[in-house]
Amino acid sequence: MADLKSSTPNETLDVLGRVCPYPLVLTKKKLEKMNSGEILKVITDAPASAEDSIPRFCEKQGYPIEVVKLEDKGYWEIYIQKS
Amino acid sequence: MAIKKLAFIVDKLPYKAETSRLAFTHAIASQTVEIYLEDGDNVEPVIALVGDGVLNAVKDQKALDIYGVTSLEMHMKNALLLDLRVLVCKEDMDRLGLSEDNIVMDAEEIGGELTTQIVPFEEIMKEMETADHLLYF
């Protein structure tokens, strides 16, 4: 599997300060407009979105995903490749 | 494959409590409920503002500027952007002296295509009757 976090994302979605349902809803909306193969970087500080609903969505869609928790910064960076 | 219709009926004032905001955000969450369901299953939401709840639709709200809180107007526009049907009761608008010019009718500026529907209460009753589940906020 490609190391997504080392690749330059095609798009970045900053949803810091937004809580459910917006992180996943906005991620889904953004991905709909992207091309296959492109990488989306999502920045979120909502734990349930970062560790549960967004990964669950990607698994269902078959999109490779990497979730990186930045403890010192208090948020997650999520790399999703639309396939 | 099953689609269940959920009617979100809102009759609470904006900002008095968080109730009407939660109605919008829960309805918006319908866009991602598929992550928990079998392929092909989904929910179809409809939001109906009735009674004092029609005041949630008043436009030019300044909640963000003054209180730093996302306004009900913005939540409603997000709902329209995500193609959720939003109905506003005509009789209750008349009761409160509101016209189409006073309320959020679309979310064009953020790319939404759907518009708010001002309908007689009878139409809202029909939506409630045909819903699989009623969520009364």
Next chain:
Amino acid sequence: MGKLTIGCFSSLVGSMTLDFAVKLAETAVKKGHEVDLWLSGNGVMLGKTRQSKFRDYSYLAGTVQELIKTGKFQICNCEACAKARGIDKEDTMEGVLIHSMDWYLASAFGADRVLHIGGE
């Protein structure tokens, strides 16, 4: 046997609405039904750990723990509403789930009956 989904948005103390919701859940579980209880808004207080038992106050935490043990009851806090109130994972009672709002809608999808006890 059927499935009942209850959505409760009412405060833990100062309102008997949550007491009613838990009582209803308890009754349904005793009859053999499955129950999902979704807590949002002020209702998330029910999911908080370290609740004290006083005679003059409802003590729902004990009932909730007993219901969880039956295996027929799921209780879930809305992550956003909980976090907004300073209730993180470590502040949440054991057995109480934490999910986003789509969990409730999915539960409603599969329920025979949904009782949405709106907010106060």
